[in-house]
Amino acid sequence: MTHILAPLQSLKTGRWFKLICGASFQHLPTVRSLTLAYTLAGADCIDVAADPAVIIAVQEALDVAKTLVGDAQARGFDYQGNSPLLMVSLNDGEDPHFRKAEFDHAKCPEDCLRPCEKICPAQAIIFNRKQDDFSGVESQKCYGCGRCLPICPYDIIYTESYISTPTAIAPLVISTGVDAVEIHTKVGRLAEFKQLWQVISPWAEQLKILAISCPDREGIVKYLQSIYDLISPQCQEIIWQTDGRPMSGDIGDGTTLATVKLGQKVLAANLPGYVQLAGGTNRYTVAKLKAMGLLNSADHESKNQHYIAGVAYGSYARVLISPIIEQLETKEVNQNHIKATIRLEEEPELLWQAVQLAHSLVSQIKSQPER
Known part of the structure; x- marks a missing residue:
């Protein structure tokens, strides 16, 4: 029960x-x-x-x-x-738990196999080769697990830690x-x-x-x-x-x-x-x-x-539920030329x-x- x-x-x-x-x-x-x-x-x-x-x-x-x-x-x-x-x-x-990974994607060789991208459980590491697209660590998604640090073949990934501000x-x-x-x-x-x-x-x-x-x-x-x-x-x-x-x-x-x-x-x-x-x-x-x-x-x-x-x-x-969230993200819609993520309750x-x-x-x- x-x-x-x-x-x-x-x-x-x-x-x-x-x-x-x-x-x-x-x-x-x-x-x-x-x-x-x-x-x-x-x-x-x-x-x-x-x-x-x-x-x-x-x-x-x-x-x-x-x-x-x-x-x-x-x-x-x-x-x-x-x-x-x-x-x-x-x-x-x-x-x-209170850190974020960072790196300068411009330092990544073109032929790098990008193991960091594959190992990131949050899918926070992105490589878009187009000039106007973002590449690097999507800060909001990174939760500081650190798995990308030792696997980078060029040792260019680092972390920035922070401490809570008590008055806030x-x-x-x-x-x-x-x-x-x-x-x-x-x-x-x-x-x-x-x-x-x-x-x-x-x-x-x-x-x-x-x-x-x-x-x-x-x-x-x-x-x-x-x-x-x-x-x-x-x-x-x-x-x-x-x-x-x-x-x-x-x-x-x-x-x-x-x-x-x-x-x-x-x-x-x-x-x-x-x-x-x-x-x-x-x-x-x-x-x-x-x-x-x-x-x-x-x-x-x-x-x-x-x-x-x-x-x-x-x-x-x-x-465990990341496959569902990934499917939801693919259903982004353009509203007035602005990307909007569909909310989970909108897809029963x-x-x-x-x-x-x-x-x-x-x-x-x-x-x-x-x-």
Whole structure:
């Protein structure tokens, strides 16, 4: 049986599904399509860049989803019209999620086989040989995975990183529709974390969730405990996101092992809050968790739980429905001599194909057997 619960109830019972659109991914049509498909499939949270235009695109998709409840149920999806929580991602220092690839296409030899173009999962690298056409990295589509860097035979691709501007975040936090914030941090950056937290904390009580994303390093448990001591008085719910292998879930099944291992470590620390996996998650993740007995098999709640509360999917979730998005992009129409992308809900056949694909992933965490 598939359980479609209100987002916070999903978190408390271990059936939490989060879609990661990308902390630096700003391609609005794709963000909108991803949000719509995964919302109708039952996602609990949509995690996006802290960009007002991106937030508006997500909110539009959430509004459209509410008009499609009847259609979704008629097609066998158990969507009840619950809106997933809207989360924005921030960083307290350099982080691979907050970077963009760049290169000067004029330096590319004409006979280069362009392996960067082939390996880019976001299809952000474009080569148009006509003089007036764009070539290079389409910045809005790049989400910083870095796979193009080592494969360039001429070593001309580089990345530009950026850090969130805290003073620009406060208006987003208090604006309508932003329910949660995720902070990407690393062991050893407590001073930087404190600086960011000082700006966010006045509005922390308005947030439904604060998520802390941290990769595995020596001393991680002590570091997370220090963060908890800092933030706990003001937060309603805390998620510890175990960032195993960032942006790698679409590479292969084995990428999930790092985040599962880190999830076990954080669970063993018994930190108040909920543990949620990310970084390398894919179709293999839930099966692995079930085999290891790390999922809640009954609908009981526990804030200091001894199970994984949920899973966040980024690159794998995006690639899963990318064939649908590609088809949608080919249906661009010219309106008054301006190219306009057709919206996913305007192509019902593609919409429900996308929802079916999204549901195949969402349902894994939602359909745990009850005792």
